[in-house]
Amino acid sequence: KAGVTQTPRYLIKTRGQQVTLSCSPISGHRSVSWYQQTPGQGLQFLFEYFSETQRNKGNFPGRFSGRQFSNSRSEMNVSTLELGDSALYLCASSPRDRGRWPGHEQYFGPGTRLTVT
Amino acid sequence: AQSVTQLGSHVSVSEGALVLLRCNYSSSVPPYLFWYVQYPNQGLQLLLKYTTGATLVKGINGFEAEFKKSETSFHLTKPSAHMSDAAEYFCAVSEENYGGSQGNLIFGKGTKLSVKP
Numbered sequence: 001k002a003g004v005t006q007t008p009r010y011l012i013k014t015r016g017q018q019v020t021l022s023c024s025p026i027s028g029h030r031s032v033s034w035y036q037q038t039p040g041q042g043l044q045f046l047f048e049y050f051s052e053t054q055r056n057k058g059n060f061p062g063r064f065s066g067r068q069f070s071n072s073r074s075e076m077n078v079s080t081l082e083l084g085d086s087a088l089y090l091c092a093s094s095p096r097d098r099g100r101w102p103g104h105e106q107y108f109g110p111g112t113r114l115t116v117t
Numbered sequence: 118a119q120s121v122t123q124l125g126s127h128v129s130v131s132e133g134a135l136v137l138l139r140c141n142y143s144s145s146v147p148p149y150l151f152w153y154v155q156y157p158n159q160g161l162q163l164l165l166k167y168t169t170g171a172t173l174v175k176g177i178n179g180f181e182a183e184f185k186k187s188e189t190s191f192h193l194t195k196p197s198a199h200m201s202d203a204a205e206y207f208c209a210v211s212e213e214n215y216g217g218s219q220g221n222l223i224f225g226k227g228t229k230l231s232v233k234p
Contacts (some may be wrong), residue, residue, distance in 0.1 A: 004160070033221060033222075035222075035224075042224060042225075042226045042227060043222075043224035043227075044224075045221040045222065048221055056221055058221065090160055092161075103149040103166070103168040103169075103211070105151065105163050105166055106163075107163070108153075108160035108161040108162070109160050110158075110159055110160045111159075111160050
């Protein structure tokens with residue numbers, strides 16, 4: 001099976017712009033989670049989707065949003081970019097609803113490295 | 118609230134030496150515990166996980182970890198380090214959330230492992 005894919009892998013944007021990142025989960029996986037990784041804050045949870053529904057959301061401002069499509073692919077959007085949004089954004093998929101099965105592992109993609117200038 | 122503490126942001130060992138990476142967690146309910154590894158410019162790869170049952174868990178690449186409830190610890194070990202083990206290692210926890218919807222991972226800050234020839 002193909003792994004989790006994320007596009008694009010690298011992105012450079014200017015402060016104030018918006019950006020959309022894409023994630024395709026492993027075939028058959030219906031749960032998709034997003035994490036932000038920065039040197040200062042480490043790995044922080046953004047949100048999780050299962051069957052097109054947002055199941056859980058981390059402590060991020062409303063500029064961060066996401067959605068999941070019927071084929072389980074997910075996108076996250078960041079509006080009005082700030083310098084502090086520069087990070088590696090990781091997507092992870094899981095075969096089951098992690099809200100009900102938190103013991104199930106998540107499989108991570110390679111990430112999208114976003115640089116905001 | 119859940120939290121994870123990884124003692125030592127950097128650990129250096131000689132090739133062939135024992136690897137010990139420390140992880141302590143706090144959780145109000147029985148936790149699910151995970152160790153992930155991240156190589157440069159890559160996503161996270163699951164090494165092993167503990168859910169229930171046997172407290173000594175074996176993972177990939179010769180790693181293992183032991184869940185010690187009394188010490189709230191889940192330390193990662195490998196008897197003999199190899200050059201290819203040089204990477205960053207993350208300990209993570211998630212919780213059973215009876216009737217709730219939280220299944221996200223809470224990560225420690227990570228430990229960078231260096232292996233000297």
